[in-house]
Amino acid sequence: MNRTFNKLLVLGAVCLSALAIPLCFTGPAVAMGAIGRELGGGPLAMNWISNAFMLTFGSSLMLAGTLADRFGRKRVFLLGTSAFALCSLALAHAPDIVAFNGLRGAQGLAGALTLASSMAALAQEFDGPGRARAFSLVGTTFGVGLAFGPLLCGYLLKHHGWPALFYAAGLAGVGAVLLGAARMRESRDPQARRLDWPGLLSFTGALSLLTCGILLAPQYGWASLPTLGALLAAGALLAVFIRIEGRVARPMLDLSLFRYPAFTGVQFLAAAPAYSFVVLLVLLPERLIGIEGMSELDAGWAMLGLSAPLLVLPFLAASVSHRIAPARLAAGGLLATAASLLWLSSCAPGQAGAMLWPMLLIGTGISLPWGLMDGIAVSVVPKERAGMAAGIFSTTRVAGEGVALAIVAALLATLTRHSLGVDAGLAPEPAMQAAQHLAVGKLDSALQLLGQGREQAAPLVQAYGAAFRSLLHILAAITVATAGVIWYFMGRGAASAAGVADPAA
Incomplete structure (x- = not known):
């Protein structure tokens, strides 16, 4: 007892x-x-x-x-x-x-x-x-x-x-x-490997520089020296990391696991929610509060529609995965999410009430792969490699979310700048500065920057709405492409929650 x-x-x-x-x-x-x-x-x-x-x-x-x-x-x-x-x-x-x-x-x-x-x-x-x-x-x-x-x-x-x-x-x-x-009892692995400091530092450096480069793009431009320098340095460090991990006896990242097709598919599955769901947990509150003028409490209630399905539906997906192939469940859920993203894109600023149903369906669609990911991540490789597989999967998922947030924030600012120039007729420099504020939901700051009052907010809100709509179209396309990749790789490996993929498949 x-x-x-x-x-x-x-x-x-x-x-x-x-x-x-x-x-x-x-x-x-x-x-x-x-x-x-x-x-x-x-x-x-x-x-x-x-x-x-x-x-x-x-x-x-x-x-x-x-x-x-x-x-x-x-x-x-x-x-x-x-x-x-x-x-x-x-x-x-x-x-x-x-x-x-x-x-x-x-x-x-x-x-x-x-x-x-x-x-x-x-x-x-x-x-x-x-x-x-x-x-x-x-x-x-x-x-x-x-x-x-x-x-x-x-x-x-x-x-x-x-x-x-x-x-x-x-x-x-x-x-x-x-x-x-x-x-809690103390426990440790007597066979635990030594710290792979070269691998760790090169991986962290590559991820940091990639994120910095992406975030600098809206301010300096994608072809600017700061942006390109950071992105090229990130690529170089990533190449160093892969080279290090291919040579050490006990690598932090065992690249041989990618011989299993289903394991490769699982990495795409880990990253998929980042672009179709996780980024919305940040973007939508910024829009609802900063652009739509909703209170923080009302925005919190609205966001419940997006994330509430995760409380129940992942368990249902896991319970039927022995009857329906996980590849079908995951790809089907992502396709439903992509369709819901397109539906959400039709909701212009000022139509916050209309956003509830597409948000609810996005949460429902992403719940299907969400309930399968962790189990599949360790079931598609031999049992003795499960620990390494789980570590790689968790890193792919969380690091992918961080990179996705940076990319989507930069995309929204770039699209808003373009829309301000075309639809609102702003000059390039004011458009760039205003777009950076609008992309993080700071409408009042953008108006102040342009020397305008609240009564002149409509063109800026419309430009932001057009950019947000285009962004959701891009995210839907990425989600559809990811569903296809997952279907291909996980199908090749005949992945299931109870089976191990054949590396020769």
Whole structure:
């Protein structure tokens, strides 16, 4: 009985951390306007509110898993969760936007340590059907944080101000630390590999430079020296990383796993929600609050339509995957999502009420692959390679989300600049500056920049609406293409949640 109670308390510690991490991803998107008004900062700084967290979170997951295996899962969990709580509390008192974004980067690193170590520790506490139920509960908790993060943030903003969001995340982290310190057992992998510092540094550098280059494009142009320099340097570091990983005895990224066609397909599956769903968790609050003039609380309620299906439908998808091929479920869900993106593109600014149904269907469509991804990621390779496969999959998913946010933010600013020049007749320089503010939902700042009042907002709102519509068309096309790639690779590997792909397939 005591052992069972200990397991439940460990599960509670992991669930608290799993609740705080998505809260700190979706919440700041709703609070971005309020944060910007208090701490200052231009459009580029506003983009880094989300990107700083996602960049360090995604690039550090493989390192975090290695540290947990080598130095102890409990030790790394307590370190990461304590740092996460401290960063959250410090964010509530950040003096300016530079310090705030620096703390967001540190919070992302701490979140990676927390997530990787907590999953490894949980696997040591449970086995058999109990392990499946435990991981399912953690996934549900993560979904709750994702679904209700915008709503909770809207409520806290209305009644207590944006710092309350980070106090809430910090308190959840403190609770996880207290439970973990009291009940979690220490464990480590005696065969854990040494840290692959060259691989880690080259991978992190490539990801950082890629994100920086993309974010610089709206301000300096895609062909400018700063943008091209960052992108070329990112490509060079990526080539160095691949070369390093192909030579070391125990690589951080085992490239031989890509011999399995289904494993390659799973990586596209991991990245698919980034462009069809995750970016909307940031873009739509900016639009609803900054362009549509909706309150933070009302925007939180509206966002519930997008993310609420994730609370239930992934489990239904997993339950029928033994009767319907996962490739069909995943590709079908993505095609439904693409169609819903096109439907959402027909909703111009000022039609926020009409956005509910397409948002709900986007969440429904993405729930089908969402419920299959984690299980497929480890089932398409031999059992002894499952740990490496899970690490690569998690890194692809989270790093893909960070890169997708940067690309989509840059695309929206570029499309808005073009629309302002064509439809609103603005000169190139004012159009570029106004577009950067509009792309992050700062309509009032764009009007102030142009010396215009609220009564002259209509052309800017129309230009933004046209750009947003074009962006959704692009995202729908990417989603359709991704569905085709997943169908091809996962079909070749005959992937299923219960089977292993044949490398000769």
